[in-house]
Every structure is written in C-alpha cells, then in structure tokens.
C-alpha cells in the first residue's frame with residue numbers, strides 16, 4: 674500500500690483550502706494547486722486566517738499553526754504534483770472541468786499515487802474512467818467547513834481496489850474524521866438528502882410561501898438546524914447547489930429533483946452566495962441582509 678506522506682490538493686477554493694488545512698494539521702506535507710500560483714497563494718492565506726480563528730478560540734497553539742502553515746506549499750503549475758502520494762481534486766463541481774484536470778495531471782503523477790475526488794455528486798466510476806488509474810481512484814467527500822465537520826463520505830467506483838479504499842479510510846481517520854460509506858449513486862448519501870431540502874426551501878421562497886428570514890428561522894428554530902437552508906445554500910455556493918441538483922435530476926431521472934428556476938436564475942446572475950457577496954443574503958455589509 675502506498676505510504677501517504679505528501680498530499681496534493683487541486684482547487685484552492687473553500688473545500689480545497691479546508692482539506693489542505695486539516696491535512697497539514699495532521700502532519701502531512703501539502704501541495705495546494707489552482708489555476709495559477711497567485712490563486713494557490715490566496716488559498717494559503719485563507720487557510721492561515723482560518724487557523725488564526727482556531728488559535729483565538731484555543732483549539733490550536735501559535736506554534737502548531739506556524740508548523741502547519743510551513744507544511745503547505747502553493748504550486749506553480751501541475752509539475753509540482755509529481756511528489757504527491759495522494760492527490761485530492763477539489764475544483765469546481767463541473768464534470769468537464771474535473772475531466773480536463775485529470776487529463777492534465779495524470780501524466781505528472783507517480784504511478785503509485787492515489788487519485789481522489791471531493792466531488793459532491795458526480796459518479797466516481799465515470800470520473801475514474803477519465804484517468805489512467807481507475808483502480809487507484811476513490812471518492813473522499815469532505816463536508817464544509819472541513820476543519821469543523823466530523824464526517825467524510827467514502828465512495829468506491831466500480832474499479833476502485835481494496836487497497837485504495839483502505840488507504841482513503843486510513844487517511845481520513847488520520848485527519849480525525851468519521852467515515853461513512855456510500856454507494857456510487859448521484860449525490861451519494863448526504864447530498865441525496867440535503868440538497869432536495871435546500872431546493873425545496875428555494876421553491877418555498879419562489880412560490881411566496883415565506884420570506885428568506887421566515888424560511889431560515891423556521892428551520893433554525895423549528896428544527897434545530899445550525900443554519901437555515903437558504904443561509905446554508907449561500908454558504909455551500911449556489912453554483913455548487915445547482916450542479917448537484919442537475920446531477921440528481923439527470924442521474925435519477927425523476928422530476929422531484931428539478932432545480933428550482935429561482936436557483937437557476939441566481940446562478941445565471943452570478944449571485945453565487947457568500948463567495949460573490951450576494952445570494953439569498955447580501956454580504957457586503959457587517960451583517961448579512963436578506964434579499965427577499
């Protein structure tokens with residue numbers, strides 16, 4: 674079994690950053706790659722800011738923060754991935770983007786390196802088939818925010834070897850995560866259940882049943898959810914929510930997964946939630962302001 678010491682993360686957004694964060698804290702050397710060196714460096718800066726929150730709340734010492742940050746390097750191009758024992762793809766939730774990444778990076782990887790994807794919904798078997806190593810390909814699905822959420826969903830493709838699966842399980846437990854196993858169906862377990870709820874909340878808004886505030890307060894205070902569904906949608910990213918609904922709709926061919934037209938419209942407008950400062954809330958001020 675490959676001895677995982679160096680982990681590369683492709684995609685330095687909120688999830689890639691979180692995966693790099695917890696991997697470095699667990700003692701792995703981490704290479705963070707994005708579309709440019711500058712984007713990767715911005716990712717490292719965001720990780721430092723998130724670690725500073727953990728220092729402020731006493732969860733991490735200054736010394737451990739410094740040592741963890743020192744283990745992360747921002748990559749200048751795909752050649753930097755040659756050192757990795759495990760590569761975790763955490764780029765945008767679009768199958769074409771992920772396929773292009775695998776085509777680009779596979780020739781650079783060690784033959785024994787394991788390739789994993791953090792996809793929220795896309796078939797692991799299908800993604801694996803666009804790589805040169807379907808047996809060494811696996812789904813390792815982290816939850817957002819990665820440093821806080823306990824769960825990792827593990828998903829085998831049809832060709833995933835036992836050795837690869839055990840390596841993914843061992844890696845996740847070294848990060849102190851609890852793993853569940855999902856079969857390779859659209860959205861796996863978490864998003865098969867969570868995303869239709871979020872989509873229904875958007876329909877509830879679209880049909881005028883309640884305002885943004887009423888819908889979120891109803892679920893926060895009435896069902897003890899830590900965030901209301903619209904707040905959570907903004908947190909996940911509305912582009913990601915829409916992509917997941919499209920995968921569920923296409924893959925399960927059932928009209929109950931039809932993405933709400935309001936979700937489609939928001940994404941078309943470039944209102945993607947917190948990451949663009951506008952979604953169901955406006956994030957430009959000190960506190961988020963509901964927009965409907």
Ligand SMILES: CC(=O)CC(=O)SCCNC(=O)CCNC(=O)[C@H](O)C(C)(C)COP(=O)(O)OP(=O)(O)OC[C@H]1O[C@@H](n2cnc3c(N)ncnc32)[C@H](O)[C@@H]1OP(=O)(O)O
Pocket residue numbers: 723724726727730732792793815816817818819820821822863864867899900905909
């Ligand atoms: C789409 C998919 O494919 C799958 C998914 O991920 S679905 C999304 C799953 N995630 C959820 O459902 C999240 C639901 N929300 C929550 O659990 C909480 O609102 C939350 C943990 C995000 C924030 O909690 P909160 O109490 O409102 O805010 P806050 O006080 O800022 O944060 C709580 C703690 O988390 C820490 N934290 C939050 N985000 C963090 C980050 N990115 N990095 C490090 N620490 C973080 C804070 O430092 C804080 O720590 P202390 O308690 O030690 O102070």
Ligand SMILES: NC(=O)C1=CN([C@@H]2O[C@H](COP(=O)(O)OP(=O)(O)OC[C@H]3O[C@@H](n4cnc5c(N)ncnc54)[C@H](OP(=O)(O)O)[C@@H]3O)[C@@H](O)[C@H]2O)C=CC1
Pocket residue numbers: 683684685686687688689706707708712763764765766767770774791792793794814815816817908909910913948
């Ligand atoms: N958001 C969530 O709550 C969760 C998301 N996921 C999954 O994690 C993945 C990433 O999501 P998330 O972090 O939220 O998305 P983000 O939009 O925050 O980050 C995606 C990152 O990937 C980068 N990227 C795009 N194309 C490439 C490329 N060719 N090479 C390298 N990097 C690239 C983007 O760069 P640029 O901005 O320049 O396009 C961006 O920095 C998705 O598959 C998503 O489904 C899984 C669990 C939870």
